[in-house]
Amino acid sequence: xxxxxxxxxxxxxxxxxxxxxxxxxxxxxxxxxxxxxxxxxxxxxxxxxxxxxxxxxxxxxxxxxxxxxxxxxxxxxxxxxxxxxxxxxxxxxxxxxxxxxxxxxxxxxxxxxxxxxxxxxxxxxxxxxxxxxxxxxxxxxxxxxxxxxxxxxxxxxxxxxxxxxxxxxxxxxxxxxxxxxxxxxxxxxxxxxxxxxxxxxxxxxxxxxxxxxxxxxxxxxxxxxxxxxxxxxxxxxxxxxxxxxxxxxxxxxxxxxxxxxxxxxxxxxxxxxxxxxxxxxxxxxxxxxxxxxxxxxxxxxxxxxxxxxxxxxxxxxxxxxxxxxxxxxxxxxxxxxxxxxxxxxxxxxxxxxxxxxxxxxxxxx
Ligand SMILES: Cc1cc2nc3c(=O)[nH]c(=O)nc-3n(C[C@H](O)[C@H](O)[C@H](O)COP(=O)(O)O)c2cc1C
Numbered sequence: 001x002x003x004x005x006x007x008x009x010x011x012x013x014x015x016x017x018x019x020x021x022x023x024x025x026x027x028x029x030x031x032x033x034x035x036x037x038x039x040x041x042x043x044x045x046x047x048x049x050x051x052x053x054x055x056x057x058x059x060x061x062x063x064x065x066x067x068x069x070x071x072x073x074x075x076x077x078x079x080x081x082x083x084x085x086x087x088x089x090x091x092x093x094x095x096x097x098x099x100x101x102x103x104x105x106x107x108x109x110x111x112x113x114x115x116x117x118x119x120x121x122x123x124x125x126x127x128x129x130x131x132x133x134x135x136x137x138x139x140x141x142x143x144x145x146x147x148x149x150x151x152x153x154x155x156x157x158x159x160x161x162x163x164x165x166x167x168x169x170x171x172x173x174x175x176x177x178x179x180x181x182x183x184x185x186x187x188x189x190x191x192x193x194x195x196x197x198x199x200x201x202x203x204x205x206x207x208x209x210x211x212x213x214x215x216x217x218x219x220x221x222x223x224x225x226x227x228x229x230x231x232x233x234x235x236x237x238x239x240x241x242x243x244x245x246x247x248x249x250x251x252x253x254x255x256x257x258x259x260x261x262x263x264x265x266x267x268x269x270x271x272x273x274x275x276x277x278x279x280x281x282x283x284x285x286x287x288x289x290x291x292x293x294x295x296x297x298x299x300x301x302x303x304x305x306x307x308x309x310x311x312x313x314x315x316x317x318x319x320x321x322x323x324x325x326x327x328x329x330x331x332x333x334x335x336x337x338x339x340x341x342x343x344x345x346x347x348x349x350x351x352x353x354x355x356x357x358x359x360x361x362x363x364x365x
Contacts, residue, residue: 005031009333017098017107021330025067028334034075036338039345041355042077046299046321047221047248049146049179053077053341054356055312058303058324059150059182059225060109064116065124069131072145075337080324081125082150083184084174086166088117089154092189100330101265101276105307107327109255110272112189113155122173125149129177149174150182150225155190160197164206171210175220183207183247185238186227186254188273195230200237207246225251228282228304229258232289239290242298249299251324252286255279276327280305284318291319291364307332309343316356317363 008027012020042053056078057071065081072079091097091114099108115121125147132144151170153163171181185194185203198206207222214220224247226235241247255273263278283304290300299322302315307328315323328336344356353359 006333006335013100016096017100017330018096018111021061021098024330025062028067028070028073031070031073031334033073034338034341036075036341038077038341041348042341042344043355044321044357047180049221051077051146051322053344054316054320054322055337055340056080056145056148056301056322056324057329058326059083059184060111061326061329063114065121065128068124068128068147074334075341076145078146078148078179078322080148080150080182081121081178082182083113083115083152083187084118084121084149084170085113085115085152085154086118086169087154088115088120089156090114097272099267099270099272101263101268101274103264104268104276104278105327105331106263106265106274106276106278107330108267108270108272108274110189110270113152113187118170118173121149122177125174125177146179148180148182148223149178150184152184152187153194155187158192158197160202163194163198164202164209167206168209168213172213175214175218178220180221180223180248182223182225182251184225184254186225186230188227188229188255188257195234200234200241203238204241204244204246207241221248223247223249223251223299223301225303226253228253228256228279228286235286235290236293239294239298243294247298249301249321250290251301251303252283252290252320253304256282275304276331277305277307280311280314284314287315287318287320288364291361296361296364307336309340309347312340312344313347313351313359314363316359317361319361319364321357321360 038052059080092112255275301322302320303324306325312323
């Protein structure tokens with residue numbers, strides 16, 4: 001089975017990236033559930049949610065929740081679906097709109113948030129939720145990945161009030177059926193940035209409106225996903241909101257439009273969001289900055305350039321409690337996650353740390 005998965009996965013590299021992503025998603029239903037059991041040293045309780053390990057799937061891989069029930073088999077501690085937009089959209093019409101930068105272990109995408117839309121994604125998540133509820137009753141203590149939904153405004157919508165309405169609708173429909181929600185304020189493939197349309201002060205009001213539609217005492221954790229291209233005053237304004245409790249955490253970060261590093265692949269200058277290895281240095285820098293700025297009081301999620309347990313550990317030492325990956329999975333395949341879970345325990349022993357929680361922010365002075 002192992003060789004079949006590995007061979008199939010290697011074959012996907014010869015297909016156009018968007019086709020490969022579709023087939024990889026479909027293929028997850030044939031995977032056998034991971035047999036690696038997470039050591040309790042990898043567990044963390046954040047926002048009253050139990051994360052069996054700190055490795056998560058980043059948004060963009062399962063945008064429409066078509067594989068949500070099988071992604072848990074890969075061994076992730078958490079899985080983020082989306083970005084979900086209120087109305088269905090096809091994204092950028094131009095093809096191809098995803099490029100593999102093999103020599104740089106990177107991807108450039110100019111998808112511009114295609115989505116099946118809230119209604120269809122909600123239906124799929126609701127089916128998954130009902131199944132998960134039933135199996136939790138029959139198999140007590142079943143470990144399942146924490147499930148997040150990433151929501152975004154339609155990037156073609158440039159009107160502040162209706163952007164906010166879209167996001168409140170997404171929040172309202174999804175909050176009963178997922179464990180946390182991420183507000184994506186950093187989609188790079190857009191004519192006007194979200195934070196230029198809805199600046200941080202107005203974002204606080206938007207979140208107030210989201211909270212107003214939550215029933216009773218429920219208060220779902222709400223994270224904000226920032227861009228590595230934000231200026232210090234921009235990410236600090238969002239960090240201030242997190243310090244004030246408007247957000248429960250920050251995902252650091254999305255793809256970048258910048259091409260500052262030396263890229264060697266032929267498609268390096270394609271316009272679009274760059275992900276993968278070239279993001280790693282900047283992500284670690286930004287994590288450490290934010291960990292310092294928030295005095296370690298805000299939960300940070302590292303995202304950008306994780307291809308190994310060493311990469312993940314570096315982000316944790318720089319302040320991340322959790323890490324997410326996408327491009328690493330595209331290059332290394334689903335076995336990467338088990339390998340990382342296995343190696344994390346050894347790594348903690350090497351660092352003489354009792355748990356992941358003890359490693360968070362240790363490299364930040
Ligand atoms: C093809 C592709 C599509 C993506 N789509 C989304 C998306 O819809 N929403 C989002 O918040 N991030 C999206 N991302 C960004 C990833 O979630 C992640 O932030 C970024 O790729 C950096 O992580 P990585 O280096 O591990 O890939 C996408 C990334 C890629 C490569």
